[in-house]
Amino acid sequence: MHFKSSVMWQKAMDWVIEIYGVGRNLPAEERFGVTSQLQRAAVSVPANIAEGWTRESRKEKAQFLAIAQGSLAEAETLLLVVRRLRWIDEERLDRILGTADELSRMLTSLRRRFRLPPPGWA
Numbered sequence: 001m002h003f004k005s006s007v008m009w010q011k012a013m014d015w016v017i018e019i020y021g022v023g024r025n026l027p028a029e030e031r032f033g034v035t036s037q038l039q040r041a042a043v044s045v046p047a048n049i050a051e052g053w054t055r056e057s058r059k060e061k062a063q064f065l066a067i068a069q070g071s072l073a074e075a076e077t078l079l080l081v082v083r084r085l086r087w088i089d090e091e092r093l094d095r096i097l098g099t100a101d102e103l104s105r106m107l108t109s110l111r112r113r114f115r116l117p118p119p120g121w122a
Contacts, residue, residue: 003053008103011106012045015096015100016046018099019042022038022079022088022096023038023039025087042071045068045075047068052068066111069111072103
């Protein structure tokens with residue numbers, strides 16, 4: 001299966017679009033601060049899922065999924081900063097964080113599969 005067919009990758013891509021929408025509503029003076037960092041972290045999630053998907057070894061696949069999960073945590077932290085600064089509607093933020101939580105669980109599950117030996121291996 002190609003990474004573009006993965007529900008996880010598709011969900012991460014949709015999440016990036018949500019994050020860019022948040023960025024458009026942040027103060028203009030944050031264009032090179034929180035907005036830029038938030039968008040870079042968000043884009044890193046599906047990008048690292050895709051890169052890991054194409055790797056041959058289970059260890060490399062798990063490594064790129066771990067990077068994606070780290071980027072997801074970074075983006076979540078920045079969203080919480082945005083919340084504390086009252087730059088985002090709570091309902092919208094809850095929806096975005098809910099998707100982030102779902103992505104995190106998907107990444108964790110897949111990472112565990114790659115850490116375990118394949119069925120039939122001693």
